[in-house]
Amino acid sequence: MWSIIKARFQQGYRTGKFPRVRPVMPERFQGLPCIDNGKCPGDCHACIEVCPTGAIRRDESGLTLDMGKCLFCGKCAPVCPVGVIRFSREHDLGRFSREKLQRTDGAYHYELQENPEIQKFCGKSLKIRQVSAGGCAACELDFNVLNTLAWDIARLHIQVVPSPRHADCLLVTGPVSKNMLLALQKTYAAMPEPAFVIACGTCAISGGIFAGSPEVCGGLEGILKVDMYVPGCPPHPATLLEALLRFMGQKMR
């Protein structure tokens, strides 16, 4: 008993102060990609060729990097001879639409939840049911981290619920393996209306590195309507938590 109390004092109070205080990201963290299209000579394909998931494309207006396909491996940045692509340490990557995941410049726009229905149902508290559909467990693990005392999402009125019947929102990870498709659809069908969907991680958005495999569907596209996209492989806990809070309609900055 005494040893437990003693340990409690030694361990101290360790819950982070996010969102009141900005999280300190690792120095080598690859966050929001920034593109300086003015610099791009336009006649080299180094970044497009090195990308493992085809996240970078070029048209008349220049380069576009699709964060919904990006693994944030950062391989495109050093191969560019003139430094067009740079990964900043900005962790806020969650977006409300697939279009907003397309990066063509270096600007950071803060997005607000504008769907009044979501604000009405989830504005004060958010009950999440998670389904792993072919994920590698990294997204699941870093979502679980939000429940540890380091992040303690209960203090922010977010709760992971065991049954879809109790959930406002379904958080899906993984590229949606064919073998999980039915279970995913059944879980969604078991949720009360209106059932919102968050795609967590690049796999859930586009299939990620597994896109093209005959054993996966290639993300949630065409399967469920997605209300929030959180890119990353996996998304950093700060990325995911900021996205969840913004999904609820909280103004963070």
Add this chain to the structure above:
Amino acid sequence: MADAFLQLTNPGSALLADLPVLPFVEFSRQALSAIHERGGRVSAFFAIPQANNFRLILVLALDAEGNLLLSACDVEREYPSLTPECTQFHWFEREIAEQYGIKPLGHPWLKPIRFNHSEEGEERAPGVTEYFAMQGEAAHEVAVGPVHAGVIEPGHFRFQCLGEDVFSLEISLGYQHRGIEKMLQGGPDNKSIHLLETASGDSSCASAGAFCQLLETLTPGGLISDRDQALRVVAWELERIANHAGDLGALAGDVAFRPTAGYCGRIRGDFLNMTAALCGNRFGRGLIVPGGMGYEVDLAICNKLLPWLKKTANELDSALDLLFDAPSVLDRFENTGTVSSESASQAGLVGVAARASALAQDVRSKHPYGWYCQHKIPMPLAKSGDVLARAWVRRQELAASVQIVQELLENLPLPGKKPVPYRLAGERIVVSLVEAWRGELCHVALTDASGKFSSYKIVDPSFHNWFGLALSLRGEQISHFPLCNKSFNLSYCGHDL
């Protein structure tokens, strides 16, 4: 005897032409004698399709001798099952049967393990298969999954119970199947390492390490520098520490011992953040790359990590003292989920689960690779094979790993020459084993004439150990399932690939 097997040491490669292809009867006799008489363990057993038939390739690990024995035989659509003679084959034979429709005649329980789409295009609904069934007044069945109550991966569990007691547990997986091995064929290319890092996301460093080691073994002059070998060990051991710490915390959570559960959850994150300090990613993505390391680790990073590691390790120690000193915890851990040494050996368990049942096997000691060749790693063994044993082994390994990382960061070898870029030799077979934090991870690749992968086989430690979890539940109360499950903490995606 000399011709029956191709002998390699880990990691090793040979010309495909040197792989002995025996008639089945001789193959089976030699394999079983190496297992029963020389203590061989099935590391990999898989099929590759040929023009008119299939070739079965066997990789045996001889832990006592530190050698790997490879052998092969050609079969048509069926062959006499090896499982009745040696249980270790049972899951491998089911896998081969499912992938290529090759029937092991006399297999006691032949059914799919992944429900992938077979070569013949046969569609199988996941989990829909025959299960062991029981009848009687007190007999009842409990089905759990694929979607579980917590935030974990999907899998289906079928319990046959007599009242509260579990008579048998069957585990049906495959929900996470993404077809990684098929996607690796024709590689290596710019996708390969990402596919391996995400084969089992919590073992990214181990998996990337096994893959890079395989490429470097196949590349003449591909040996990496001492410094990069040491830094890979830092990555691997940090991965081991983070996961063991997380598991011990989760075990505490499963017996409602809140202090350790709370502290370890946070401490695990600290260790992941140390990995992120090296490469920006908490799971070590991009840290290990072919030819060395993806990031340089300078003195400033070492000086930042060392005091952080020391402080966190002390906090972890204090959290674990509480766990192992609490009578209420020990009461739940002791004699729960016991797997005898004999069963563990028969089932071919690896890693923590094997060492908790007194089986002395650890790839780092028995088939050393890279830095481990020159350094002896302690191998803590427990005899009881229960939840307490698996927890205790984890704690001992944690301490050893902290020591290793600390010593390496204090004294990193100087940077050496960069190796030649990988260019794979053609027509070869290569085996690369590493000790991932769950146990032995085995990669086997075959290259074609142009040096591309014609076949890539991954055997995750969980592939061996899921059956161990089923064994641990026999005769146990069903309410002990979460505890037993967590004491193994196996990977669904690593198994399903």
